[in-house]
Amino acid sequence: MLKKNILLCVTGGIASYKACALTSKLTQQGAEVRVIMTESATEFVSPLTFQALSRNPVYTNTFDEKDPSKIAHIDLADWADIVIIAPATANIIGKIANGIADDMLTTTILATKADIYIAPAMNVHMYEHPAVIKNMQMLVEFGYHFIEPGAGYLACGWVGKGRLEEPEKIIEIIKKHQSRNKLLIGKNVLITAGPTREKVDPVRFFTNRSTGKMGYALAEAAQEMGANVTLVSGPVNIQLPHPNINLISVTTAEEMFEAVINEYSMQDIVIKAAAVADYRPKVIFDEKMKKQDTNLQIEMERTKDILKTLGSTKTDQFLVGFAAETNEPLAYGKDKLRKKNLDAIVINNVSLEGAGFGSDTNIVTYINKDLTEQSLPKASKLDVANEILRLIIRDMKDERV
Template sequence: MVNQKNILLCVSGGIAVYKACALTSKLTQKGANVKVIMTESASKFVSPLTFQALSRNPVYTDTFDEKDSEKIAHIDLADWADLILVAPATANIIGKIANGIADDMLTTTLLASHSPIYVAPAMNVHMYQHPAVMENMRRLEEWGYHFIEPGAGYLACGYVGKGRLEEPETIIKVLEEHQSHNLLLSGKRVLVSAGPTREKIDPVRFFTNRSTGKMGFAIAHVAAEMGAEVTLVTGPTEQKVKNNRITRVDIETAEEMYQRMHEFFSESDIVIKAAAVADYRPKTVYSQKMKKQPGEWNMEMERTKDILKSLGERKTNQFLVGFAAETNTPLEYGLNKLEKKNLDAIVINNVAEEGAGFGADTNIVTYVNRFQEKEELSIASKTEIARKLFILIDRDLRADN
């Protein structure tokens, strides 16, 4: 899947630069067109001439060294690349990219690029675990960068732990898998619900929940990256849409979400209901702010419509996926939901588990299809969980056909 791809390899300074040489060679052998950008620090470990010989292309090290007077090199390289790979990516270069710093050829080119960017970190284990580095990686992942996690083992500094640049063969395998998945949903229409709902009490107060919409937005973005046209129906959230394949539809209440999900349902191929919708709402909504009164205040609540069940009753050819966010016997409740609501699959998670709660950047889930075949997805970023979910959905769609 990398054959004839234009791959821009960005090499920053660290002892792992020697692995980037092997990576360049292996990518070239697989038929990729490789061009290399090196930082000044990287050039202290390995000569640019080495990468030039391995890639059979000029190596770029200086923003102001314009090799072709008719082109601006960092813009031309950014436009040329089908994908960009930063390997090794030091803590310094990750920090620069995450904060929009463009002070050399590598960082300037990255800011100018619209291509998929893969980052393979390499650094000391304590540097990798530093809160600043973790925050920078989290920010980049939110922006759509893909991370190839470092391996664990003996490091050049003498420590043993996570931080070693992943092996070239593994990096290439990740690139090939991602490229093969890029068109997985081509031609599909995907409908996703995300975020919480708000159920009004009076002009000042409302009932809601802890959902931030991160999982639903991750699902929408991954679906778009895989070639789908996506409609995202979302409750109030600070999450942003970053792909023009996504049509965002904002709602506030459970009733509004019910109406909008049904509006787009019939034209959808895959429907994933990841939103945390209120099960109850106040029976009476006050037009004026309720004033404080002596004693207790009892409020009567009424059930909202069961959106997922109603979609299950309507579905014809849609592949319908629900989410079960539970805190007690999640698998049991999830399987019950799968059957009762006529779903094709359920994604079950225990929101009380560390790394899987509302607002977290990671998730831990179990995917179960209608044949009760289970797939455990261990802790990973919500983007990576979303990617794995679509691979499983595609598998089950192919099995049905």
């Protein structure tokens, strides 16, 4: 069931007829549905249709105040638990992304604090246009959720991506997202991501192959589950997945150590996914080293072991480490779990295709301190992140029993 106040926003496209079925199915799920239509949408479907299906008045005009005691678009914005824009045209996506509020729909969207789901529907070439892509990326940064269109035969005659997702699938996606939203509400989660860089001279440094994709996926998944997320990140080329994530940017292992220690006491869950340098140059040169005719030797010294320090000082935190291995990964991972006093460890064999640094997918094994193993098959790093967090939540609940 989806017993929520749902504001359905319908824009002008041939897919508007699917919004009728969506309205009906939402009410069958127990939702209280109110509908806003753009002027263009009324050219495809009559407001009376949505009024009959939702059993509520339909809003089409900002200046049509149905109740003199209330400002309609503000009242609707405050009333809604969830906002769905379906179908969402390229026009409406562009307006919202750029803060344009010139009708009932856009003024309400800008005023609401509800979760907003956008289900685009348009010609395949419009969907792939750089301006549309940029506007959608901007809305994702604002915290809006997209329900991707399906691929197939489009009303314009083209075959490709751009067909409004089916009403049943839209509801399924929203229900899944809403249920996930509750899992970490009120929890403080700290995640480390990316590599560190250890300076040799003004132009050279030691680093590793980590891109930060797994750590950023964990931060995105934790934020989607309602957590207060702090992301301590080494230098990466990844956009912050959500503006509400507290990003602390660092470069060296020492800087990451200091940042994590400063935040540690306030956290409920700490996931150390960063690939931190174990060694750094003992001497850092102020000037660029010149090429010599002889071989070069650089003496290295150990960096501070962040995970071991966290394990030895933890109180109530649930501490999770990562182990990127190439040889006997489970054996080395279990040893790390024990030696560093972890509550769980995520192990991946980075020599496998589709796993490890730089890949958009991952293959991992999650092991908790009771040595219960859960193998997660190859999947996108965001899907893997969601599964890791679910296992952490499961183990935290078991600890309290």
